Amino acid sequence: MKSQLTLKKALLTIMFALASVLVFAQGAGKISGTVTDKKTGETLIGVSVKLAGTTKGVGTDVDGKYLLGGLAQGKYTIEISYVSYATKKITDVEVKAGSVTTLNVVMEEASSQTLQQVVITGNYKKESINALYAQQKNSALISDGISSDMIKRSPDRSTGDVLKRVSGTTIQDNKFVVVRGLADRYNNASLDNASLPSTEPNKKAFSFDIVPSNVVDNIVVNKTATPDLAADFAGGSIKIITKDIPDQNFAEISLGTGYNSLSTFNDFYYGPRYTENYFGFDTKRNLPSSSTFPKNTAATEALRGNEQAMIAAVNQLPKVWKIGEHKSPLTQNHQFTLGRVKNFKDQSKFGAIISLTYRNAEQTRPVVEREYYTYDYADRVNTFSSNIGAMANFAYVKGNNKISFKNLYNRILDDRFVYREGTDVGRSSDIKYYAFDIIQKGVLKSSLDGDHKISANNKLNWNVSYANIINSQPDQRKIGYLRNIGLRNTNSPFLAVNTALTKENNRLFSDLDETLVGGAVNDQQTVKLFGKNSNFKFGVGSNYRQRNFAARLMGLTLKQADQDIQSRPIETLYSTSLINQGLYELSEITSNSDKYDANSLTSFGYVMLDQPITDKLRAVYGVRAEKFDLKLNSRGNDGSPVKVKKDYLDFLPSVNLTYALTEKANLRASYYRTLARPEFRELAPFDYYDCLSSYKPLMLPTMEPPCSCRRWGGGGG
Incomplete structure (x- = not known):
């Protein structure tokens, strides 16, 4: 009461x-x-x-x-x-x-x-x-976009929702953008004139749902290139500009909720849940940090033969095998935005826009069919998602000068539980499979911009930016049960596959940290050519990226096969009493390639001219030069050093022609050269085993685990 x-x-x-x-x-x-x-x-x-x-x-x-x-x-x-x-x-x-x-x-x-x-x-x-x-x-190039006025009239809450309305783009999972049918791998994005780093550890992609729509001034999707655009794209270049100085003081609160017929008020299954999970954090499932817990594979192997030390180490792992059940609530989507502007007597003004967002949802896909030659599975996928975000933009304008300081922070937690049933003919078995996967992502980005009118015919702008991305999987847990097909109509139980550690039944702990620092200076001058005003523009800049990644794969294995233990339900399969009896031991299959660090430096310079040829014909042309240096350090499975070095100098010309057929119609033609550079993840020899996505295996299933093992780089299949 x-x-x-x-x-x-x-x-x-x-x-x-x-x-x-x-x-x-x-x-x-x-x-x-x-x-x-x-x-x-x-x-x-x-x-x-x-x-x-x-x-x-x-x-x-x-x-x-x-x-x-x-x-x-x-x-x-x-x-x-x-x-x-x-x-x-x-x-x-x-x-x-x-x-x-x-x-x-x-x-x-x-x-x-x-x-x-x-x-x-x-x-x-x-x-x-x-x-x-x-x-x-x-527009100097072929592009589509949407302005703040149009966004204001729409019900969209995030930039991911807004991008659905831009011609030629589609959105995957409400956050990843596809331009002209080309996946996010072939697109790039910038926020407030600064490049956006990837928010995903295993691909080049940015979660556009982290930017609230009510602070967006405009979004432009460029489908061709000009020299002043970053050239690392083949599909499209997405440019997002957020607001800084509001027209007037305001305060807005938006409370939103949602209903999903498959999820809301229906059964939802989940792993352990903690209060901090509702705010995008999880500190309960991290790898133990005590001095008595092994720090590497060699230290784990050294525990064998020392039963008390082994039991002590095993008991330090999070005990997180309980499966909860409740009815999914309505989704939550709330925003608070505050805008303030101050006009001074000297005609200058200072403005600020601050925005806070919170989203929470529980989604269920009750039946996800997965069929491939020798297996037929049905998955039930339950995903708990929470997101907190903050944006703080400040700007000062005096005369022909403007300084902007823009900041974004976002934290996302996705906790997914998958239960799978089906048949694997390749192993002559019926299966039951459980997977718990929690991912934490954090983005911090700041940029400082300046715009200056030097003279009547000269404008200068510059920017410096900093971004940091973290992505961790604190405890991805997987375990499968098998029963021979011939015993299907008997009382024979399903037995847990836990006598040896594989990538199908381990616990994965991974951490990624990436930093991006960049800056650029651009100058634009109005010049007379053939009696018409033309705009000559040139600029220089650079972007530096540094990434560190490490993963450990470990788990508990039964010392001896025991059907009484292996037939236990998942909640009691790894009970404390069994661990204290010494029946389980800690095993580790972390390889030398499960760790890498990398950095890259992209330096650029460009010149371009926006020139009216006649009253109806306009040409925008120029060239961009980019110097790209990449270094990656890792090790092969045999421990031998793996060092990757890339050093490219590319000259990237472009020409965009626009002919005004009528007052309301243009005819456009363009030629340009862009490129798609390798990502760190594509060059690293790290193997990532994904049992939770709907990818088909890259080879015919045999006695190997039934999920897709995707190898990036290193010539792997």
């Missing part, structure tokens, strides 16, 4: 807090937006934006953005003017109390002194459509 009262009090507190946050006072409205060039799509700095017939106005900042505040509710006419551009008047711009009206404007360059005196008049709705069309038409 006391716990119920406490829960009611907590719910009432939350409801009152929500009411105080979500009730906004009616006050002055605002108009904000971005001003761009109609032909090039470049943002324009220093454009005058004012209320027609008044002196109230502002200039666009270094990002081409403006904000007109302190407006009473009603409709206004906005006048936009800029040197060498035709003046625009936009009518029917409606402002509502306490809200921000977005008005993006496209400016047309004047062709003569006479035209500068002409005023182009249009209404709010038409100008908004023109801005959207201009953004798509003026």
